[in-house]
Amino acid sequence: MSAMPDRIRQAAQRAQADLADETTPLLRNAWYVAALAPEVSRQPLARRLVDIPVVLYRREDGRAVALEDRCAHRSFPLSRGQVVGDNLVCGYHGACYGADGRCTRVPSQAQVPPGAVVRSFPLIETGALLWIWPGDPALADPALLPAQPWMSDAGWASSTERLHLRASHVRLHENLLDLTHLSFLHANSFGTPDYASAPFETVLDEAAGRFSLHRTVSPTRLPPLWAVPTGLGGVDAARVVSSSFLSPALHVVAVKFYACALPEDAQPARAIRTAHLVTPESATRTHYFIQHARNFALDDAEITRFMHQQLLQAFQEDVDGLEAIETLLAGYPARQPEISFHADKASLAMRRWLKRQAEAEALSRAG
Numbered sequence: 001m002s003a004m005p006d007r008i009r010q011a012a013q014r015a016q017a018d019l020a021d022e023t024t025p026l027l028r029n030a031w032y033v034a035a036l037a038p039e040v041s042r043q044p045l046a047r048r049l050v051d052i053p054v055v056l057y058r059r060e061d062g063r064a065v066a067l068e069d070r071c072a073h074r075s076f077p078l079s080r081g082q083v084v085g086d087n088l089v090c091g092y093h094g095a096c097y098g099a100d101g102r103c104t105r106v107p108s109q110a111q112v113p114p115g116a117v118v119r120s121f122p123l124i125e126t127g128a129l130l131w132i133w134p135g136d137p138a139l140a141d142p143a144l145l146p147a148q149p150w151m152s153d154a155g156w157a158s159s160t161e162r163l164h165l166r167a168s169h170v171r172l173h174e175n176l177l178d179l180t181h182l183s184f185l186h187a188n189s190f191g192t193p194d195y196a197s198a199p200f201e202t203v204l205d206e207a208a209g210r211f212s213l214h215r216t217v218s219p220t221r222l223p224p225l226w227a228v229p230t231g232l233g234g235v236d237a238a239r240v241v242s243s244s245f246l247s248p249a250l251h252v253v254a255v256k257f258y259a260c261a262l263p264e265d266a267q268p269a270r271a272i273r274t275a276h277l278v279t280p281e282s283a284t285r286t287h288y289f290i291q292h293a294r295n296f297a298l299d300d301a302e303i304t305r306f307m308h309q310q311l312l313q314a315f316q317e318d319v320d321g322l323e324a325i326e327t328l329l330a331g332y333p334a335r336q337p338e339i340s341f342h343a344d345k346a347s348l349a350m351r352r353w354l355k356r357q358a359e360a361e362a363l364s365r366a367g
């Protein structure tokens with residue numbers, strides 16, 4: 001017999017059917033981070049992005065190129081070839097491709113056969129990131145780039161990282177909109193016991209596809225990750241957090257800190273921002289890029305190192321947790337539907353939006 005009453009189970013199943021999950025088609029008409037800029041060089045870099053094998057390299061003048069990583073001749077991965085000048089030469093029979101994906105030379109014959117072309121993807125390099133548009137190139141409007149000015153602003157000291165997640169990108173987005181988990185999953189890193197029950201406000205902008213959660217934890221004691229760099233250790237402090245899904249590729253967490261003993265506007269600015277850059281590799285694998293920044297102690301390399309190392313420990317806890325969920329569900333097809341909490345309001349709205357977008361795009365591709 002089911003532990004869940006039938007009426008509840010059926011209602012939960014109906015609600016869950018509207019939510020994006022690992023079975024939802026991947027959204028391709030969006031800018032996603034393909035790589036951290038220093039990863040792309042004159043050596044071809046293979047990376048599966050939104051279920052497309054892609055090869056990235058740089059031309060002689062430094063401009064980056066993204067091509068489909070499959071030779072038009074016999075599907076040899078072009079990433080196993082060589083960059084010569086601005087071209088990529090296949091390592092199997094030597095077909096030569098330009099940065100636009102057209103084959104310009106076949107060594108064994110005088111003519112290039114018609115149709116010898118691979119996809120070339122729109123790319124934008126800004127700050128520390130290379131963004132790719134894996135969908136319809138006619139829709140690749142640079143104005144849709146979700147990158148924010150602070151991400152390449154000298155007023156913010158940044159560090160970057162690339163993680164890999166053996167779980168769906170939807171789970172990562174949901175994790176980022178649900179910060180009640182800080183008190184538990186991150187109990188040994190940057191969570192505090194009072195975090196989960198602190199009051200919060202949800203802001204849903206369905207038309208723009210933006211979903212945010214604002215939470216103030218005050219008074220609280222800051223964990224070392226924030227107490228050390230802000231100098232607010234051992235005192236009552238406020239931790240003011242906004243967590244925002246801004247696009248299928250970008251989620252920004254912005255945090256301000258101040259000591260409760262002084263009015264907020266009488267204190268030095270101490271803010272941090274983290275761009276969580278989410279690029280599906282496949283339905284159940286995700287590239288997880290991070291750009292973390294602060295607007296104080298800009299020249300202090302030791303603070304950069306300390307915060308980077310502490311944050312990575314915390315984000316690895318997310319990776320481990322989400323992978324545990326994905327692994328469990330992969331081997332458990334006859335499971336019960338999930339039951340949601342009030343704190344899931346923003347993530348449920350985001351998942352409904354993501355599912356509608358993905359299904360509309362899949363439909364337009366099919367048509």
Ligand code: FES
Pocket residue numbers: 071072073074075076090091092093094095
């Ligand atoms: S597979 Fe690339 S040239 Fe033959």
Ligand SMILES: [Fe+2]
Pocket residue numbers: 175181185186314315318
């Ligand atoms: Fe987390």
